Amino acid sequence: MLESNRNIQSLELLFKPRNVVIYRVSKAVDFFVKGFKRQGFNLEKLYLISPKEDSFLGLKCYKTFDEIPVETIDLVILSIRRDLLIQTLQEVLSKKKIHFIHIFTAGTGEFDDIGMEIERNLKKILEDYSNTRSIGPNCMGIYSPQGKTAYYSSFPVEPGNIGLIFQSGDLHSKMIKFGSRRYNLCFSIGVSIGNCVDIQISEILSYLNEDDNTDVICVYFEGISPFHKNEGKKLLEVLRKIKKPVLFMRGGKTERGQTAVLSHTGSMATKKNIWNAIYKQTPIIEVPSSLDDLIDIVYLFSNYFNRYKKLKKKIEYPINKRSLVILWSGGFGILATDMLIELGLEVPHFKGETLKKLNEIYPIRVGSLSNPLDLPFVTYQKELVEVTKAAIDENISLVLLETDAWKNIEGERFKGYYKNLLEIKDYVENQNKIFVIILHQYPSESRKIFSDMLLKDNFLVYPSLEAAAKSFLKLYEYGEEVRNSKKS
Amino acid sequence: MLESNRNIQSLELLFKPRNVVIYRVSKAVDFFVKGFKRQGFNLEKLYLISPKEDSFLGLKCYKTFDEIPVETIDLVILSIRRDLLIQTLQEVLSKKKIHFIHIFTAGTGEFDDIGMEIERNLKKILEDYSNTRSIGPNCMGIYSPQGKTAYYSSFPVEPGNIGLIFQSGDLHSKMIKFGSRRYNLCFSIGVSIGNCVDIQISEILSYLNEDDNTDVICVYFEGISPFHKNEGKKLLEVLRKIKKPVLFMRGGKTERGQTAVLSHTGSMATKKNIWNAIYKQTPIIEVPSSLDDLIDIVYLFSNYFNRYKKLKKKIEYPINKRSLVILWSGGFGILATDMLIELGLEVPHFKGETLKKLNEIYPIRVGSLSNPLDLPFVTYQKELVEVTKAAIDENISLVLLETDAWKNIEGERFKGYYKNLLEIKDYVENQNKIFVIILHQYPSESRKIFSDMLLKDNFLVYPSLEAAAKSFLKLYEYGEEVRNSKKS
Numbered sequence: 016m017l018e019s020n021r022n023i024q025s026l027e028l029l030f031k032p033r034n035v036v037i038y039r040v041s042k043a044v045d046f047f048v049k050g051f052k053r054q055g056f057n058l059e060k061l062y063l064i065s066p067k068e069d070s071f072l073g074l075k076c077y078k079t080f081d082e083i084p085v086e087t088i089d090l091v092i093l094s095i096r097r098d099l100l101i102q103t104l105q106e107v108l109s110k111k112k113i114h115f116i117h118i119f120t121a122g123t124g125e126f127d128d129i130g131m132e133i134e135r136n137l138k139k140i141l142e143d144y145s146n147t148r149s150i151g152p153n154c155m156g157i158y159s160p161q162g163k164t165a166y167y168s169s170f171p172v173e174p175g176n177i178g179l180i181f182q183s184g185d186l187h188s189k190m191i192k193f194g195s196r197r198y199n200l201c202f203s204i205g206v207s208i209g210n211c212v213d214i215q216i217s218e219i220l221s222y223l224n225e226d227d228n229t230d231v232i233c234v235y236f237e238g239i240s241p242f243h244k245n246e247g248k249k250l251l252e253v254l255r256k257i258k259k260p261v262l263f264m265r266g267g268k269t270e271r272g273q274t275a276v277l278s279h280t281g282s283m284a285t286k287k288n289i290w291n292a293i294y295k296q297t298p299i300i301e302v303p304s305s306l307d308d309l310i311d312i313v314y315l316f317s318n319y320f321n322r323y324k325k326l327k328k329k330i331e332y333p334i335n336k337r338s339l340v341i342l343w344s345g346g347f348g349i350l351a352t353d354m355l356i357e358l359g360l361e362v363p364h365f366k367g368e369t370l371k372k373l374n375e376i377y378p379i380r381v382g383s384l385s386n387p388l389d390l391p392f393v394t395y396q397k398e399l400v401e402v403t404k405a406a407i408d409e410n411i412s413l414v415l416l417e418t419d420a421w422k423n424i425e426g427e428r429f430k431g432y433y434k435n436l437l438e439i440k441d442y443v444e445n446q447n448k449i450f451v452i453i454l455h456q457y458p459s460e461s462r463k464i465f466s467d468m469l470l471k472d473n474f475l476v477y478p479s480l481e482a483a484a485k486s487f488l489k490l491y492e493y494g495e496e497v498r499n500s501k502k503s
Numbered sequence: 504m505l506e507s508n509r510n511i512q513s514l515e516l517l518f519k520p521r522n523v524v525i526y527r528v529s530k531a532v533d534f535f536v537k538g539f540k541r542q543g544f545n546l547e548k549l550y551l552i553s554p555k556e557d558s559f560l561g562l563k564c565y566k567t568f569d570e571i572p573v574e575t576i577d578l579v580i581l582s583i584r585r586d587l588l589i590q591t592l593q594e595v596l597s598k599k600k601i602h603f604i605h606i607f608t609a610g611t612g613e614f615d616d617i618g619m620e621i622e623r624n625l626k627k628i629l630e631d632y633s634n635t636r637s638i639g640p641n642c643m644g645i646y647s648p649q650g651k652t653a654y655y656s657s658f659p660v661e662p663g664n665i666g667l668i669f670q671s672g673d674l675h676s677k678m679i680k681f682g683s684r685r686y687n688l689c690f691s692i693g694v695s696i697g698n699c700v701d702i703q704i705s706e707i708l709s710y711l712n713e714d715d716n717t718d719v720i721c722v723y724f725e726g727i728s729p730f731h732k733n734e735g736k737k738l739l740e741v742l743r744k745i746k747k748p749v750l751f752m753r754g755g756k757t758e759r760g761q762t763a764v765l766s767h768t769g770s771m772a773t774k775k776n777i778w779n780a781i782y783k784q785t786p787i788i789e790v791p792s793s794l795d796d797l798i799d800i801v802y803l804f805s806n807y808f809n810r811y812k813k814l815k816k817k818i819e820y821p822i823n824k825r826s827l828v829i830l831w832s833g834g835f836g837i838l839a840t841d842m843l844i845e846l847g848l849e850v851p852h853f854k855g856e857t858l859k860k861l862n863e864i865y866p867i868r869v870g871s872l873s874n875p876l877d878l879p880f881v882t883y884q885k886e887l888v889e890v891t892k893a894a895i896d897e898n899i900s901l902v903l904l905e906t907d908a909w910k911n912i913e914g915e916r917f918k919g920y921y922k923n924l925l926e927i928k929d930y931v932e933n934q935n936k937i938f939v940i941i942l943h944q945y946p947s948e949s950r951k952i953f954s955d956m957l958l959k960d961n962f963l964v965y966p967s968l969e970a971a972a973k974s975f976l977k978l979y980e981y982g983e984e985v986r987n988s989k990k991s
Contacts, residue, residue, distance in 0.1 A: 121869045122868055122869040125833070126868075126869060181834070182834070183832065183833055183834020183835070183837070184834070185831070185832035185833065185834050185835060186832065186834035186835060186838070187834075189832075189835075189943070193943060193945055196945040196946065196947065197945045235834060237834075237837065264838075266834060266837035266838055266841065267837055267841065268841045268845070269840065269841045269844040269845060271840055271841075271844045271850055271852065272837050272840040272841035272844065274852050274873070275833075275836055275837045275840045275871070275873070275875065276837055303842075304838045304841040304842040304845065305838065305842060305967070305969060306835070306838065307943075307967055307969075343673070344671065344673035344674065344677075345613070345671055345673065345763075345767035346669070346670070346671020346672070346673050346674035346675075346723060346725075346754060346767070347671070347673060347674060347677075347794070348763055348767070349671070349725065349754035349755055349760050349763045349764055349767055350674070350752075350754055350792045350793065350794065352757065352759055352760040352763045353754065353755065353756045353757045353759075353760035353792040354791075354792040354793060356757040356759045356760065357756070357757060357792065362759055364759065364762050380610055380614075381609045381610040381614060383763070383767070385762070385763070387763065389767075455677070455681060455795075456944070457681055457684040457685045458684065458946070458951045458954070459684065462946075463946045466946070479793070479795055481793060481795075
């Protein structure tokens, strides 16, 4: 097998290349150059090749690979038509010492028999160059803000704690773009891995498992390369021992979806019962077939890990599913109760002594203190905090506060309200609990301003109760697994 | 019973009052005045009462009810503390001829025993004035753009085809606000109905069933007033014979949710098995416990009815669940396939002759024509339309096109793309089929501009495939019911 034949070197230089060659640049792939520029990659170490142009986006172009003035290259991005791929690869490999090649070229194994033949040849050539590793073909490649590399200029420059391994370049890009725009998500390393002719998902997973900057890993998986039938076993081994939460989204869950996988990465489909066994035997977290859901869920994990990191505290997962809902709307309160209960959360009903206590703290004329706390008019007053704290003390793990946007954020009322929110957040988080603000979304200037303000202050802000509750349940379930594995 | 004792007069004047008295105005309820102003209600016929002020928001105030210079009043909005309610009501009723009273006052039957006693007295008084009908207490009242009345200035002025009956004022308001902001939804009549001491949901339903402007009705239901135990039976009768789609959202579906209902409208809870029978015996459409879902679903119904109305054609519902997905992303295509199949749609796999035909129309190098149509680079070319038309001809009912926002909407490429979208829309809709554009949302100027453009041209634009698919299924299922009831 390819992977056993060769010396599996560290992937470090793939994510932090000291120099990069793009072969060849053109308007169609200008995003690569723009991505490197945006991340602040050392442009003196970015070598562009174009047989036609002297310069591209302000950077010098070399006519051929020979002209590149270095002998050792950490990363080559190969962007050429599939019918030129094999010949070019041979030429490139014979001329320089290359650590990593990203094969961008699509239309190979996933497309037709000719493409499959190309992959077969690709694999043969790579076997002859055991010091050169490659990702792809049919992939967008690497996003590594620490290494100052990215393939789109829209990706955030700030690094974060989320690692990505995606068998779809477009999903990978959208994950980064939507995630950073919606929730300010930041990423440690993102890999659009494609058809996996050489480097396998299991290898990247092993790397991210050891990477100190990565706290949570998202995988979009379609299947195993026909050249690496052993990868299934390896993947299972790695996943069994993985130390970090892995959010696993599988493309081709349905039989009909599997036919679509064939024309995408050309991967071998895997059966449902095998997957059920994998989900049981490993701590990985299954995610529904929705990128939005994945973004919602990883947001909570990422935020939760960041919080503990910052406090230099050992992470503690929620110990129960008891939730408290705070809002100002009877109707929403009832829908919230129904929805949370149906999803599997608990919404303890405050009565008897508890209700009496809450009533003593803040007697109300309308609304309700029974959970949901339906608190009309109580927003900027101190009582909001007091009654909320007392309610939280009823062994609550998740506090959900539904809010509207404020038009006047300069006024004393808003300032009082915001102070209350900060105080509740501190109180909740000091007890290893979770505080989420629900701000329903539609295009609106005041919503955008308020949302940005909350995100900047590290509030967890979800657009719907459902998204927050589903994400919480995944974190809770993962915590349960961690507790159980420690016991056994 | 109250309702049998009295002459049930038309509700016309509730929705199109010729004059209105607000008793009493204050800063706390200035939204009423602002709402009427915004809708363009004849301000000479809007009488404000305030014992303290001479004028309010530029309008003259009367000190007492006696001072109002008319003898017959179509609508009185009663906004006073609960302990003054009974006395004030008696006074008001004894002085003028009043058609309708909206009792805004909260803290009655839903709140405590004193409040329940107030409702009991309320009912007694209203029985003595059989020509006066009332909605409430504990409700926001009426939104009727045709009658130029609204209780919030944020509600759209343009009337539409959606009728609302909500037992939660806040949900009612959010439905209108979010719906109009997200999808440009417009409404015929909206009723925040509250605790239903006099006017019942079944009465408003009967009215909307005959109202030519209303095509689809949304109900948020919590329960039946303890003073109207017969209402359950009446509601069932009305729903059995209803001619229009009714999207029915029930608060208090779970046992835990029912305890919350008690403190909201004080309604009697109804059992799950009764509801299952009602859903079976009537054509009403059950909606999950989520306002977002309700807004998504009614958007499709409203748009669909508007389309047929405009064409003066008889409505035809989708005859199958065959969907076509068009995008430019293998990964999204696979997730889309899995998700649609799991939701219960069909995603016919194009192969053999069909695939050959599509390939002849537009041979592609990468991507896929097998459904999802994964069409890289094909956006502004004519081939997008041709290949899409050929695929639609495979007996497709729902066409879902996933798009990104465009930054440059002045360029030729965008213009070509937009022309294609319009052409596909015409082609699909001329065949009584549904064309939906999926534009994922996050705060972004270009997304807002593109989205507004699409909505203005009457495209159906959803933020996620899931929302569109779930809404389609509700329309399909309703169509099935209509077809079955015609057969039997």
